[in-house]
Amino acid sequence: MTREEAKKRIEELRELINYHNYRYYVLNDPVISDAEYDELMRELKQLEEQFPEFITPDSPTQRVGAPPREEFGTIRHALPMLSLEDARNEQEIRDFDARIKRALGLPPDARIEYVAEPKYDGTSLEIIYENGRYRAAATRGDGITGEDVTPNARTIRTIPLRLLKNDRFPIPERVDVRGEVLMKKADFEALNREREKRGEPLFANPRNAAAGSLRQLDPNITAQRKLDFVAWGLGLVRGMEFRTQEEVLEALSAWGFKTSQPRRLCRGIEEVLEYYREMEERRDDFEYELDGIVVKVNDLSLWDRLGTTARSPRYAFAGKFKPREKTTRLIDVVYQVGRTGIITPVAVLEPVEVGGVIVSRATLHNFDEVRRKDIRIGDYVLVHRAGDVIPEIVKPIKERRTGNEKPIEPPTHCPVCGAPTVREGAYYKCVNIACPAKLKGMLKHMASRHALDIEGLGEKISQLLVDRGLVKDPADLFYLKKEDLLRLPGFAEKSTQNLLDQIEKAKRIPLSRFLFALGIPGVGSHTAKILAQHFETLDDLMKASETDLLSIPGIGPETARSIVTFFREPRNREVIQKFLKAGVTPLPEKRKEVKESPLAGKTVVFTGALKSMTREEAQRLVEDLGGHAASSVSRKTDFVVVGENPGSKYQKALQLGIKILTEEEFLKLVGRA
């Protein structure tokens, strides 16, 4: 391919990719398969590698990969980014309308044409396009100057790197597009769950999460967060005139942006109010957090006549919904036991109306959260309620403390069965294997694939067995009688026999799987394996002291305490005896010392798909050879085995300079090739 041909093809590919990107991310309506899209990207990347002189910052290949910076630069907005004034109820909305009519010299019964749209709760961004190409992006900042987040915003897939060409709205020489950077509620919750696991501070709401993700010195972190961009207006425009706000929004759609939906053209304030009520009613149906509506005069010639105050335009306002946060007093804390034995502290509140509903209880999530927020009994607290979600405590109002507030202590005993509790990460759990609060969850866990693997025992049947009193503790599973089961609804001769066969089969079980099945807090299937390789019999493990357990690599103090507490509990010992009496036989797994192996004592991490075996098989192979298969890369990692489409672990390994093996090299090392 000649240079000229390459240049032309590169241009074609970029147009195509931009278009398909728009179909996929903005319209949610792709017209080619993911594989075909990947193929276009691959071709473009190859050509750009061959002809690097043609790489431009607006190429789809350049979305990610910009290096971290020391600090943010600033960008001065060509036109100030003003903020809207709030109307907090219907009366205040009418007042805005009246004021606008007065300013325009119109009679009180005149009907102004407004564009109303949902007000998504995110963080504002201005993007500068020159001749349709992404040039720069800045946060609102103080309205005059914002932070330069150009490489960060580029990673957001719903921000076009090139505006789409169309006949109705030719691309102006320069246009500054304004909108909101958002995070979906579901993505926000997933992000917080991740952060909680890693012990990182949680984001208070999707808005903070979006703002925090956008303002990262390392744009690669922004790229990993699922951000979205919804355009709502324009700043400076050169080379084009608009007559109405409706037209502006249509142009934004035509150029490839998402715009707020559903928006409505309203004639007169009564139609605006109707829209306002509708949106407030539906606010929980949106995938983004909504905190009101935005109302703008549609006729742009009126904007100039109305002008702005120092801080806000007079031609637009925000109609805010009822607040979902209120302060009240935390009177007491009660404990709830979940199906997995996790004990959740629940705040008892002086009843208060939040967003139209009386709230008298709120979740405190866990004790790390209680400690982090420093919530005490007797505190005045800020309560947040969103839709049907359980209300939660945002923070205590420390300024209102009297000194008589009492700290919230973790429960030492299960409130349902009285058994001792143990700590597992941020949670406290009941250790009683037969605790009534967790019996159904326990059965489901026992039946799962890595535990007893009883296929026929699903959630429904577990529930039925418990509700009909056939199972009062997990060992009862092995004492089920056919005639009892046949009396249950939906149990036919054949399926019943199948279930009993499955249970019978589960009696001979590797010790590690039996230990995992017991649901000892802190003992997942990996820890169960470590234990089974150290102790030959269940009895040996039951006799082990905390000190014994702590000497085993991979067992920390929390887990050691949990194991000892578990086996000390008389009810658990009883149930275990009952298992054994029924014929359950945990088979020893303690392996011979593997010293000769090239993997003895080494830590290995896998990333990407292997061709010759599954990830699990590979990990088992490593363990069998005396190595340790870890799930994340750290300085302690000895080898990273890279399969097809490796993930971020591969990057991490490169950064840390850890030895990288291809699948073939790995197989050679372990003598399989």
Ligand SMILES: [Zn+2]
């Ligand atoms: Zn309990």
